[in-house]
Amino acid sequence: xxxxxxxxxxxxxxxxxxxxxxxxxxxxxxxxxxxxxxxxxxxxxxxxxxxxxxxxxxxxxxxxxxxxxxxxxxxxxxxxxxxxxxxxxxxx
Numbered sequence: 001x002x003x004x005x006x007x008x009x010x011x012x013x014x015x016x017x018x019x020x021x022x023x024x025x026x027x028x029x030x031x032x033x034x035x036x037x038x039x040x041x042x043x044x045x046x047x048x049x050x051x052x053x054x055x056x057x058x059x060x061x062x063x064x065x066x067x068x069x070x071x072x073x074x075x076x077x078x079x080x081x082x083x084x085x086x087x088x089x090x091x092x
Contacts, residue, residue: 004029007037 003026010017010030020026021040028040041049 002027002029004031004036006030007032 003020005013005017005028007030010028017028017040021028021042025042027045029036030038030040
């Protein structure tokens with residue numbers, strides 16, 4: 001699962017974000033003004049990325065773009081921690 005967070009919020013929640021990456025298996029994309037700056041990934045994910053052949057770099061960049069687009073559509077968290085998600089109307 002990918003999670004996107006602004007850099008100002010990431011500073012305040014760094015320990016929690018690290019736990020999400022290490023123990024929850026999440027990947028965290030830190031943004032500034034809505035644009036991705038860095039990603040927090042587990043050490044195991046980093047090792048796998050470093051082992052990829054150079055030709056696969058384009059595929060990784062494409063996958064990161066897809067993750068960012070998916071993460072940008074996040075559900076809103078309600079007052080009691082309940083998550084609500086708006087889904088567009090489906091037509092036939």
